[in-house]
Amino acid sequence: MTTLTTRQTSRWERFRDSYLLYSFKRDLIAQVSLLVFILLVGAALLAPWLAPMNPYDLAQINILASELPPFWVDGSDPMYLMGTDAQGRDLLSTILYGLRVSLIIGFGAVAMQATLGVCFGLLAGYLGGRVDAFLMRLADIQLSFSTLMVAIIVGALFKAIFGGATFSDYAVPLLVLIIGLAEWPQYARTVRASVLAEKGKEYVDAARVMGLPSRRIMFRHILPNTLSPIFVISTVQVANAIISEAALSFLGLGMPETQPSLGSLIKSGFDYLQSGSWWITLIPGLVLVVLVLVINLLGDWLRDVLNPRLYKG
Template sequence: MTMKTNKAPSRLERFRDSFVWYSFKRDRTAQLCLAVFLCLVMAAFAAPLLAPTDPYDLRQIDIMASELPPFWIDGADEQYSLGTDAQGRDLWSIILYGTRVSLLIGFGAVILQALLGVTFGLMAGYLGGRVDAFLMRLADIQLSFSTLMVAIVVGAVVKATLGGAFYSQYAVLMLVLIIGLAEWPQYARTVRASVLAEKGKEYVDAARVMGLRSKRIMFRHVLPNTLSPIFVISTVQIANAIISEAALSFLGLGMPETHPSLGSLIKAGFDYIQSGSWWITLIPGAVLVVLVLSINLLGDWLRDVMNPRLYKG
């Protein structure tokens, strides 16, 4: 006689039965935004395969082909579908490479924000007392400094001590550090509020009675129950980090023109709008708007799904 055993559902099966997947299937806006975002990400990281030229290779740049218009305007060159910039670089190629740089900075900055903010938020909410007071006052001080101010200070110190060439060479790393250090309080405050709601529950008391250390309780028991707001704020912060990078690059505190991001591309073409070469700025600007808008709309959907009282699907 054989006994039947109930096989536990896999993670994929549990996800298919979840409310998140159910709401995603019914939300056309979320589906479209995710498709657009994934297309942009895949195109950016496949830039060496999709780009007709390498904008970092000076041998492939023809200065005589500068400021050529896109294919739908008279005077265009079929070799350059979206035209060229003031240096003669293929605009389609530098947009692909520039989008990759913006995404790397955005994701890198958010990872740093999350590492700092989640750790400090857990400590402040769970330990309380002087630790909470110190970390939250530190967050208040940090919030009083804008990302631009932090960029100016860090940029000035690095350029004065190590030189401008060092800053340009490691511009991606510098921007990740600047944006990450400037924005971590957003995570810390959100996680602290969630921890304060969780630490008084029975499972935390049971873990304390079992003699588990505070570090284990915070990271193995409390943290998994605070992931929902972390996921929501991460989508918003990725968009904010990309916008911050674009703003800093536009002000000359970001990526150099030799290794452009979307922000530095917009800045590079801004001076040529008056002369009629509007595509150098507007096309990268449109890509930036579409990228940030898709991330923000996904964040709005995720926020509503994670809070069923707000969900209207």
């Protein structure tokens, strides 16, 4: 028990004295960004309890109350703080539920990208030769197509084969799959470069001399020393995945309007801008901008911290 307590105390002391925490305390932008990000994630997780209404419950939707403005605009209803959309749904509720969907897609897609990219990057960098050439040429081919192009092709094919109703039923996992498959080369090329720099070092040679299998050397010894760039890429890729989902939803190849996400909310209100119902698109759009902005700011801070040569204090 004493040993465990000492170990936990020493870990906390190392974290307390770490450069990561030291730089975070000195960076006001990073502190504010993290606070806003935590608030947004917390609001998304607690959507069923924070949202005034359930946008999935048809009994709570009043079509006669459609296109009501927010509370600070004349003609508003105090019952709907952010107004309502064209379907009569409470906009605040749809934003909270839509934020949760966008975050699930963003983190899910990045988890898939990282899994594929790290595995391929480790294999390419450590094994080299034909394996390296094949995987990197595959990555080059993948990079020649933009994320939206891959998503549009795969989404259109799926809708043509299985129908639009089936796509709507499995929209979230399909978008995770589509966006994840489109962006794995970013991880693969970064991890490969890190592995090439690590595999010639003495600790890797010592592991080989000890007779450890290649899989153990790659995942237990080399991979932990390549995590810094992976963390930095992940923050950027989460923001990119959320933007990709929004773009696909805006094009009609993402979340359907009956399943709110930030992208589908922006699309659903776009046709009503000229009629004066600007809040249906503008408010979800502002939430999307703030979410992507704080993620990118945290990514920039993390990049500077993990590479002290870039850190300007």
